[in-house]
């Protein structure tokens with residue numbers, strides 16, 4: 621069973637404008653709403669791949685209700701802690717030339733009691749047959765090391781953990797030894813204090829040093845340049861697939877979803893890698909964070925080439 625944890629969900633409101641005028645009146649041509657937040661995006665993609673997951677985290681107010689309804693309509697199980705504030709709306713302004721301006725709200729304030737309730741909920745799911753996915757930012761009121769604490773708790777019960785966070789949330793929780801991580805290249809460079817665009821050999825060396833913390837699978841995504849998969853006795857690099865890019869936002873989440881789906885379906889390592897590459901490339905071809913269809917993923921899988929590192 622896969623359990624996704626979204627601490628800071630959002631309604632993603634994408635508005636289309638010819639050209640954004642700063643300090644002026646902007647007329648919106650088209651508005652689209654979607655249920656978002658990294659863990660929720662992961663759950664949606666797993667569902668599209670034909671798998672299932674339970675989406676958990678914090679929801680509140682009318683926006684929270686909208687997200688819960690969207691998941692229900694899609695047939696995704698939601699089991700959230702309801703908080704007293706309102707789940708945020710994140711506005712994404714897209715201009716004709718493709719430029720993106722984001723206006724992200726801070727989100728509802730979370731109390732100590734809410735956190736305790738979530739812990740109890742997660743512990744209820746934690747056993748050897750569960751993979752937890754901790755993904756995305758930490759809302760106000762929640763300690764930045766919360767993922768680390770939760771990782772310890774669920775791992776003690778034998779559960780498996782996949783972490784996809786950046787900045788402080790990543791630094792503090794990677795110490796707890798999640799089984800799998802999926803930083804992008806920039807996140808990894810920031811963590812190790814390496815300059816932007818560090819060469820691949822150095823990236824591999826740095827990434828592998830995380831094995832000491834108990835991380836078994838390290839996937840470094842590199843946008844259009846593909847990804848590195850450093851898994852126990854299986855280390856490969858894949859070039860990015862050639863696709864028509866619509867929106868690269870959420871490509872990493874799609875890769876996380878594929879990793880979780882592959883774990884749940886006990887796919888072999890090569891099959892896992894191919895599914896990751898195809899699902900993430902497929903996500904790039906869709907608008908916003910919309911998941912790719914399974915059909916598109918199955919077509920793209922045929923394009924993936926896997927190259928052993930060091931060969």
Ligand SMILES: Nc1ncnc2c1ncn2[C@@H]1O[C@H](COP(=O)(O)OP(=O)(O)OP(=O)(O)O)[C@@H](O)[C@H]1O
Nearest residue numbers: 804841842843844846847860869870871872873900
């Ligand atoms: N332009 C692109 N063309 C083809 N594949 C892409 C492109 N951008 C991303 N991908 C695929 O998606 C994967 C993840 O992308 P990326 O490294 O940008 O993740 P990310 O920064 O974590 O994204 P996010 O956090 O927004 O979901 C890449 O490893 C690659 O397989």
Ligand SMILES: [Mg+2]
Nearest residue numbers: 784804872873
């Ligand atoms: Mg990411």
